[in-house]
Amino acid sequence: MSILHTVNKTPFERNSLESCLKYASPGAAVLLIEDGVYAALVGSSAESLVKSGLGKVSVYVLGPDLKARGFREDRLIEGIQVVDYAGFVDLTTEHDKVQAWL
Amino acid sequence: MSEVVKKFMYLNRKAPYGTIYAWESLEVVLIGAAFDQEVSLMFVDDGVYQLVKGQDTTGIGMKNFSPTYRTLGDYEVKTIYVDADSLAARGLTQDDLVAIAYEDMDTEEEIENIVEVVDAARVTELMDEADVVFSF
Numbered sequence: 001m002s003i004l005h006t007v008n009k010t011p012f013e014r015n016s017l018e019s020c021l022k023y024a025s026p027g028a029a030v031l032l033i034e035d036g037v038y039a040a041l042v043g044s045s046a047e048s049l050v051k052s053g054l055g056k057v058s059v060y061v062l063g064p065d066l067k068a069r070g071f072r073e074d075r076l077i078e079g080i081q082v083v084d085y086a087g088f089v090d091l092t093t094e095h096d097k098v099q100a101w102l
Numbered sequence: 103m104s105e106v107v108k109k110f111m112y113l114n115r116k117a118p119y120g121t122i123y124a125w126e127s128l129e130v131v132l133i134g135a136a137f138d139q140e141v142s143l144m145f146v147d148d149g150v151y152q153l154v155k156g157q158d159t160t161g162i163g164m165k166n167f168s169p170t171y172r173t174l175g176d177y178e179v180k181t182i183y184v185d186a187d188s189l190a191a192r193g194l195t196q197d198d199l200v201a202i203a204y205e206d207m208d209t210e211e212e213i214e215n216i217v218e219v220v221d222a223a224r225v226t227e228l229m230d231e232a233d234v235v236f237s238f
Contacts, residue, residue: 001111002125008120010117010120010148010151012147012148012191012192013116013117013147023185034120034122035117035119035120035121036147038117038148038151038192038212041192041193042193043192043193043194044191044192045191045192046191048191052225063161064161064162065162067116067158067159067160067161068119068157068158068159068161068162068164068166069119069151069154069157070154070156070157070158070168070198071154071156080107085163090168
């Protein structure tokens with residue numbers, strides 16, 4: 001059973017992303033939304049966490065949330081895919097369920 | 103009428119948009135400007151994200167309040183501090199942040215950018231010096 005995980009908190013404020021990556025099964029999808037998008041940026045102290053996650057799951061980031069916070073796609077860690085709202089909907093339909101890490 | 107001027111520090115530790123804290127803090131700063139106190143803003147932890155330039159919220163249907171930070175100089179906010187460690191931990195530098203100008207109405211003295219990146223020891227010092235710290 002394939003799960004789409006959503007993370008909406010920064011990795012500096014909560015351990016949501018860390019727990020998500022720890023418990024997600026290989027091949028699952030993780031979508032970073034709202035304040036969760038900060039984890040997708042290069043050069044932060046969470047970069048190694050995200051990079052190790054990329055070896056296990058697919059990582060997506062919601063473009064409009066990234067843009068709202070002032071960052072362009074060239075600041076993203078390599079391997080992270082950008083989706084828009086329609087892409088978010090596609091991801092939910094492609095997976096059996098959505099699990100939110102608040 | 104009290105002539106006592108207190109040092110007010112607004113401590114900002116939350117990212118914008120995900121929660122209401124950043125906006126609420128800004129509102130209180132603008133309202134508080136009417137009280138003629140000595141005001142400084144401190145940005146630490148995720149709060150440093152509030153000052154990132156180039157924010158564009160058209161895609162998320164929320165008000166982009168980031169241009170308001172650039173007007174803080176007009177509200178008698180003379181000092182804005184950003185914690186260096188918080189910036190570094192997030193892969194950011196001062197180049198990623200907005201510049202906020204200040205002009206003294208009496209002396210016409212102009213400061214191009216009152217945003218100052220400071221180290222942790224200075225943050226401690228500034229908090230100790232403040233009479234009141236408002237946390238957001």
